[in-house]
Amino acid sequence: MWKLHRRRKGLDHECRLWRRAVESGEAVYDGFLLASVTLYISAYLTVVYWLDPPNDQLSAIDLRIRAFGSCAFFMLTTILSIGPLARLDRRFLPLLYNRRHFGVLTFFVVLLHASFMVEWYAVQDALPSLYDELTKVSDYGKFIGFPFKALGLVALLILFLMAATSHDYWLVFLTPPVWKGLHMALYVAYGLVVMHVALGVMQYDHNPFIPAMLASGLAWVTLLHLVAGWRERAGDRASACGSDGWLAVGPPLSIPDKGARIVAAQGGERIAVFRDGTQIGALSNLCAHQNGPIGEGRIIDGCVTCPWHGYQYRLQDGCAPPPFTEKLVTYRARIANGVVEVDPRPLPPGTSAAMRYE
Amino acid sequence: MIILLALALYAATGIAIAIAFLVFGVTRVLATPVPVTLGARIMLFPGAAALWPYVLIRWLKSYQ
Numbered sequence: 001m002w003k004l005h006r007r008r009k010g011l012d013h014e015c016r017l018w019r020r021a022v023e024s025g026e027a028v029y030d031g032f033l034l035a036s037v038t039l040y041i042s043a044y045l046t047v048v049y050w051l052d053p054p055n056d057q058l059s060a061i062d063l064r065i066r067a068f069g070s071c072a073f074f075m076l077t078t079i080l081s082i083g084p085l086a087r088l089d090r091r092f093l094p095l096l097y098n099r100r101h102f103g104v105l106t107f108f109v110v111l112l113h114a115s116f117m118v119e120w121y122a123v124q125d126a127l128p129s130l131y132d133e134l135t136k137v138s139d140y141g142k143f144i145g146f147p148f149k150a151l152g153l154v155a156l157l158i159l160f161l162m163a164a165t166s167h168d169y170w171l172v173f174l175t176p177p178v179w180k181g182l183h184m185a186l187y188v189a190y191g192l193v194v195m196h197v198a199l200g201v202m203q204y205d206h207n208p209f210i211p212a213m214l215a216s217g218l219a220w221v222t223l224l225h226l227v228a229g230w231r232e233r234a235g236d237r238a239s240a241c242g243s244d245g246w247l248a249v250g251p252p253l254s255i256p257d258k259g260a261r262i263v264a265a266q267g268g269e270r271i272a273v274f275r276d277g278t279q280i281g282a283l284s285n286l287c288a289h290q291n292g293p294i295g296e297g298r299i300i301d302g303c304v305t306c307p308w309h310g311y312q313y314r315l316q317d318g319c320a321p322p323p324f325t326e327k328l329v330t331y332r333a334r335i336a337n338g339v340v341e342v343d344p345r346p347l348p349p350g351t352s353a354a355m356r357y358e
Numbered sequence: 359m360i361i362l363l364a365l366a367l368y369a370a371t372g373i374a375i376a377i378a379f380l381v382f383g384v385t386r387v388l389a390t391p392v393p394v395t396l397g398a399r400i401m402l403f404p405g406a407a408a409l410w411p412y413v414l415i416r417w418l419k420s421y422q
Contacts, residue, residue, distance in 0.1 A: 135361065164404035172388060173416070325390050 029098045040071050061120045068113035075106040076190050077217040084228035100166040107163040110156050148200035155192040158185045246341040249273045262295035265344035271331055274315055281315040281354030282331035282342045317352040376406035383417040
């Protein structure tokens with residue numbers, strides 16, 4: 001059943017407890033987000049109003065434009081930080097669970113920023129000049145003087161498309177690779193926002209806080225991605241393999257019970273090798289949902305459970321339990337000389353391949 | 359002005375197709391048809407309106 005959110009139904013008590021924790025965490029997450037945005041906007045308006053009260057309606061609207069614009073920039077910077085932070089430290093994983101809610105809220109903040117911008121023109125009966133500003137072709141060849149509002153509008157459009165397709169239905173409808181590609185456009189939107197500010201407000205407002213905010217946000221996001229990418233490179237290095245190409249994982253008991261060890265094939269493809277008692281199975285490390293790291297999850301009620309959103313797959317064949325239909329690529333496993341080995345040649349998704357050892 | 363007219367036409371077409379799709383076609387296009395609640399259909403509306411050309415193509419293909 002496609003409800004407001006598609007949720008996995010676990011039969012195991014521990015799984016139900018886990019789900020209840022995630023779902024109650026959603027309310028806390030959303031509440032914290034809304035409270036933070038409200039607090040930021042209120043504090044911005046209050047402090048700036050106190051320091052430099054607007055003396056007319058246009059200045060008051062301009063103040064709101066800046067409040068919501070700066071809030072949106074901080075929100076986008078934070079959203080882009082969540083992914084690499086979660087890779088660097090698992091304590092940030094809960095921030096990943098409801099990142100979509102964060103994204104949708106960011107869209108609405110940006111929409112309000114844009115609406116105040118339109119209002120600024122409307123109160124002066126100058127909407128036609130806004131249209132002219134956006135459609136003057138000769139200005140698009142300039143750097144200083146580039147219609148920076150157009151950059152902002154394109155970023156808004158990207159954020160709208162992402163918010164509008166944030167439901168899991170679109171993940172299935174568009175297919176995960178297309179959906180993921182669409183949502184990676186957030187990086188394009190962020191770049192457009194940086195240029196929107198650099199070519200816009202920074203050209204006539206020489207407050208040093210603005211370039212400092214922009215530069216530090218961009219530097220922070222870039223640095224996080226570089227550090228996380230560097231750490232991930234270590235995991236992409238191919239694991240040791242025998243003369244027949246099978247990858248050595250380790251003795252069976254070196255694989256934590258209900259957990260996994262992750263090995264890498266040539267080319268960086270990662271394989272999660274799970275142990276459930278005396279059963280050993282090897283699956284693709286990428287969750288079919290949003291490429292979460294399956295190998296960092298646990299086995300709950302006989303199913304490998306992705307740590308990001310709780311999607312589950314049977315260890316035996318990599319198939320999601322009914323009524324769900326996702327399937328993971330599986331790999332053959334064997335024990336040779338007391339060591340678990342995995343054949344890096346993938347089997348078709350849903351192929352039964354898990355083994356038992358004595 | 360023609361740009362604004364084109365945008366308005368796209369939006370109006372999208373709204374109409376999205377409503378029809380969400381009433382009649384939202385489950386047909388899935389490989390495994392699954393019931394979709396009213397709340398989910400409301401949430402899907404903006405995406406269906408924005409992506410109406412592709413939504414329409416997939417919907418029509420589901421009848422073939």
